[in-house]
Amino acid sequence: MKAVAHPLRAALIAQAGGVAVAGLALLAFTPLRDQPLLAVALQAGVAAVTALFQRAPPWWLAIHLGFMPLLLLARRLHLPPLAWLAGFVVLYLIFGRTDKSRVPLYLTNAATAREIAVLLAPTFQRVIDLGCGNGGLLRQLAHLRPDCRFVGYEHAPLTWLWARVMCRHLPNVDIRYGSFWTHPLKDYDLVYAFLSPAPMAELWTKARKEMQRGARLVSNSFAVPEIRPERLIEVADRRRTRLHCYRPGG
Numbered sequence: 001m002k003a004v005a006h007p008l009r010a011a012l013i014a015q016a017g018g019v020a021v022a023g024l025a026l027l028a029f030t031p032l033r034d035q036p037l038l039a040v041a042l043q044a045g046v047a048a049v050t051a052l053f054q055r056a057p058p059w060w061l062a063i064h065l066g067f068m069p070l071l072l073l074a075r076r077l078h079l080p081p082l083a084w085l086a087g088f089v090v091l092y093l094i095f096g097r098t099d100k101s102r103v104p105l106y107l108t109n110a111a112t113a114r115e116i117a118v119l120l121a122p123t124f125q126r127v128i129d130l131g132c133g134n135g136g137l138l139r140q141l142a143h144l145r146p147d148c149r150f151v152g153y154e155h156a157p158l159t160w161l162w163a164r165v166m167c168r169h170l171p172n173v174d175i176r177y178g179s180f181w182t183h184p185l186k187d188y189d190l191v192y193a194f195l196s197p198a199p200m201a202e203l204w205t206k207a208r209k210e211m212q213r214g215a216r217l218v219s220n221s222f223a224v225p226e227i228r229p230e231r232l233i234e235v236a237d238r239r240r241t242r243l244h245c246y247r248p249g250g
């Protein structure tokens, strides 16, 4: 089967397939009605197998296997309906754009921030974090290099607010709301990206067009396909972070 292009649509199809099979099984085998755990396990199993046929990335299998069983467990907590709504709204304000951007939220650690600071020249530097999350990296860099200027773009509303609040006392950090794709990169000495494999080829095209000669593009963990980095930095942290450094402007 061909991979389904839109991950949310694919997930819905897999879940609905599981519900349909479990529903039919409940109709056909009445003893199953006294075994809700068995019915839920069947639903989860069918959803996971459907995801396998969709050639979904491996983490989707874990999501499908866990989704309905966790829902069943959560129902036993007897939470008020507003708690579900609040949970949905919070998650939406953080992850609502992930289906299109294909970039979830995870954060750069302190050891990696220190390595990035080493990459900055001793003179005044302008740095941008494309998708700055909670602004944690920019905060650390701003403390290490108060003489430099740092800009962060974030398109998830709640994450952006988080970054704004956390960076409010730092005069050399500017957190902006919106997509970095519409922001030109020509003014930056270092462009930092911790995204995912999905946007790397497009980011390279943008960086090649806009970045100045000598300016650095540093990508945490995700390489630009088919482009050799000018430097590969292995950070001595637990997750063995790799920083792929490029000079898109030559």
Ligand SMILES: C[S@@+](CC[C@H](N)C(=O)[O-])C[C@H]1O[C@@H](n2cnc3c(N)ncnc32)[C@H](O)[C@@H]1O
Residues within 6 Å of the ligand: 094, 101, 103, 104, 105, 106, 107, 108, 129, 130, 131, 132, 133, 134, 135, 136, 137, 153, 154, 155, 156, 159, 178, 179, 180, 181, 193, 194, 195
């Ligand atoms: C993996 S996190 C990295 C966060 C931060 N840069 C760090 O290293 O700690 C990626 C962030 O990029 C944001 N993001 C993804 N695509 C974006 C876009 N087009 N414009 C702005 N933010 C984006 C996501 O919402 C997420 O917060």
